[in-house]
Amino acid sequence: MGLRRSCRRFRKLRLSSPERGLRVGEQTFCAEHVHDCTGCRRYDSELSAAREALRSSSVNHHGPAEFANRVVRAISRDRIRRQFEVWRPTLIGAVTAAIAVGAVLQVLTPDPEYDARSPEGTAALPAPSETLIFDFDLPRTPELEPDSTDG
Amino acid sequence: MVNVSARQGAITDLREEEAQLVLRTRHGDDGALRELVNRHRIRLIRTAANVLRDAVEAEDVAQEAFLKAFRELHRLRDDRAFGSFIYRICVRLCVDRLRLKRAEPTALEPSQKTPAGSIETRVVIEKLLAKLPPDLSATLVLREVEQLSYDEVARAMNVPVGTVRSRLHTARERFRTLWAAANEWE
Numbered sequence A: 001m002g003l004r005r006s007c008r009r010f011r012k013l014r015l016s017s018p019e020r021g022l023r024v025g026e027q028t029f030c031a032e033h034v035h036d037c038t039g040c041r042r043y044d045s046e047l048s049a050a051r052e053a054l055r056s057s058s059v060n061h062h063g064p065a066e067f068a069n070r071v072v073r074a075i076s077r078d079r080i081r082r083q084f085e086v087w088r089p090t091l092i093g094a095v096t097a098a099i100a101v102g103a104v105l106q107v108l109t110p111d112p113e114y115d116a117r118s119p120e121g122t123a124a125l126p127a128p129s130e131t132l133i134f135d136f137d138l139p140r141t142p143e144l145e146p147d148s149t150d151g
Numbered sequence B: 001m002v003n004v005s006a007r008q009g010a011i012t013d014l015r016e017e018e019a020q021l022v023l024r025t026r027h028g029d030d031g032a033l034r035e036l037v038n039r040h041r042i043r044l045i046r047t048a049a050n051v052l053r054d055a056v057e058a059e060d061v062a063q064e065a066f067l068k069a070f071r072e073l074h075r076l077r078d079d080r081a082f083g084s085f086i087y088r089i090c091v092r093l094c095v096d097r098l099r100l101k102r103a104e105p106t107a108l109e110p111s112q113k114t115p116a117g118s119i120e121t122r123v124v125i126e127k128l129l130a131k132l133p134p135d136l137s138a139t140l141v142l143r144e145v146e147q148l149s150y151d152e153v154a155r156a157m158n159v160p161v162g163t164v165r166s167r168l169h170t171a172r173e174r175f176r177t178l179w180a181a182a183n184e185w186e
């Protein structure tokens, strides 16, 4: 069961009336309708009560006095972080380039110790005989000693 | 007539002063930045608290709005419009938060008595607003609680005035229905 046409008109006007002032004819219509229609009278009081409750529920919170300092600190941190983000690719590139140049230089630069031992630039590996000479005393094991008592 | 022009002049002066502060902030002046924050913080926090119905979250959103505004300062074409620029950012963040909050269902006890202005009313209003879609809820609060004009609501929500009108019409009707249902104890 739908609303009567006059009720629909009344409710539409009531919903928009806070913004646009009603014309004289509309005001007369509303006054007469609300007087005659119980349903719209109830609707009208509910609308007003809901509106009043909503307005009276306003929260008047302004935040603490040190809020501005907190925000300024957060913005400064954010600014630094963003500057770092802008420069990060450049920094990474510079560090990579420095490592690469260092590696290349290390490969190309002759070793001074290496040169001192071999002025001609050839490898001066120790002779095999030198490497095989043991110049320390091995411990003597009695089993391997010739039996001096036999004789 | 004289009063109106004097008021217009004062508003223009304030906007010019604000433009200067924005310019100094662009050049890294922290004093100007602090002054801008102090000028707008009360309005932003109060609006966010009314839309979100949560004081702590309101401060959080206001701080986020300042961060975002200064990060996106290059998008502000007229420095004199900084006030509406940051307000719009704050309202958008509030609506985004409301969308996230809508995922959490709220229960409303229909037997609660709700005398206007009481703490109970605030709790009931909070729950009723939570039942409205975020755009409708924010529009209703900006108009009814913050008492902004149609044009101001339209600017804050970045929608045409016609959209504000139709949203308000729907929001009021839905809010009335919810309010009536919550007060059925009568």
Ligand SMILES: [Zn+2]
Binding pocket: A006, A007, A008, A010, A033, A037, A038, A039, A040, A041
């Ligand atoms: Zn009727």
